[in-house]
Amino acid sequence: MVLWLICPLRAGGWGFFAHERINRLAVFCLPPEMMVLYKPHLEYIRVHATDPDKRRYMVAAEGARHFLDIDLLDRPPYRSIPRSWQEAVARYGADSLQRNGILPWYLETMMARLTRAFRELDQQRILQLSAEIGHYVADAHVPLHACSNHNGQFTGQTGIHGLWESRIPELLADAEFDYWAGKARYIADWRAYVWQIVTSSGLAADTVLKKEKRLCEHTSPSQRYAYEIRNGVLTRTYAEGYTKAYHRLLGDMVERRMKQAIAAVAACWYTAWVNAGQPSLQELQHTSLTESELQEFEQLQQRWTEGRMLGRAE
Numbered sequence: 659m660v661l662w663l664i665c666p667l668r669a670g671g672w673g674f675f676a677h678e679r680i681n682r683l684a685v686f687c688l689p690p691e692m693m694v695l696y697k698p699h700l701e702y703i704r705v706h707a708t709d710p711d712k713r714r715y716m717v718a719a720e721g722a723r724h725f726l727d728i729d730l731l732d733r734p735p736y737r738s739i740p741r742s743w744q745e746a747v748a749r750y751g752a753d754s755l756q757r758n759g760i761l762p763w764y765l766e767t768m769m770a771r772l773t774r775a776f777r778e779l780d781q782q783r784i785l786q787l788s789a790e791i792g793h794y795v796a797d798a799h800v801p802l803h804a805c806s807n808h809n810g811q812f813t814g815q816t817g818i819h820g821l822w823e824s825r826i827p828e829l830l831a832d833a834e835f836d837y838w839a840g841k842a843r844y845i846a847d848w849r850a851y852v853w854q855i856v857t858s859s860g861l862a863a864d865t866v867l868k869k870e871k872r873l874c875e876h877t878s879p880s881q882r883y884a885y886e887i888r889n890g891v892l893t894r895t896y897a898e899g900y901t902k903a904y905h906r907l908l909g910d911m912v913e914r915r916m917k918q919a920i921a922a923v924a925a926c927w928y929t930a931w932v933n934a935g936q937p938s939l940q941e942l943q944h945t946s947l948t949e950s951e952l953q954e955f956e957q958l959q960q961r962w963t964e965g966r967m968l969g970r971a972e
Contacts, residue, residue: 673824675831677711681793684924684927685703688927691936703789712959718969724761725797725808734860741849762853766852779943791927795926802863804859807867815870818867829902831913839921883895884897884898
């Protein structure tokens with residue numbers, strides 16, 4: 659109970675609410691040829707959007723896939739970081755990259771896996787990889803996932819991570835956000851596209867931190883925090899008034915990047931399907947979970963419920 663009261667928010671990625679919303683809305687950007695698979699499995703795509711965060715409680719290597727401390731590898735505008743994994747390892751070393759994050763390079767791996775699943779007409783792999791790559795693509799749009807000061811720990815702003823990516827969407831998204839992201843588009847150069855997203859996030863991190871710092875300096879603790887019942891537990895969180903004030907200072911940043919994430923997730927799925935030769939998705943193989951896959955999912959849920967995250971926490 660004490661730990662819950664001390665910590666403003668327990669965050670991961672965009673927060674479960676936003677990750678599920680991003681994946682769900684991305685489905686409606688797809689062409690009819692893909693809708694025949696994705697629409698009937700909309701709930702799977704939504705629910706499993708958070709599996710990568712849950713895997714952080716089971717696999718130590720998972721955490722590095724969600725972020726890139728881009729400011730530790732380069733200076734703005736972040737053009738000197740090698741885009742290929744082999745060149746990055748040669749420059750920084752594999753251990754250093756694991757500490758500082760591998761998100762853009764891991765997205766290339768995930769894209770290759772999803773493309774292969776489409777070629778093999780493997781329904782379960784298509785759905786699983788679609789749900790999970792949606793998570794990583796969304797994470798790339800979060801400025802604090804591209805910054806070493808990822809939770810304001812170096813500037814006395816601990817908790818800002820959850821404020822930006824969880825509290826604002828949970829409180830304001832339904833009432834104020836415009837979600838329409840348009841039709842899915844083909845990405846000819848996936849690597850360049852991913853790096854554009856990550857570098858823009860890194861460049862926005864300074865704004866995210868400075869504006870909250872300024873607001874905090876003019877707001878008393880009693881106005882910054884409130885207590886709410888979350889999952890049956892009394893939890894300290896950011897007050898509604900403080901959250902809205904921060905949102906106004908940021909302009910439409912959170913809404914804009916959430917909408918961009920929806921478009922990027924849809925573009926990712928569409929690009930993988932096109933690169934696989936646009937196979938028909940009406941008759942596929944491996945259409946249900948095997949016993950081992952069910953056991954793996956149950957283990958994932960159990961480890962997450964136990965709440966012992968491996969590696970860096972946001």
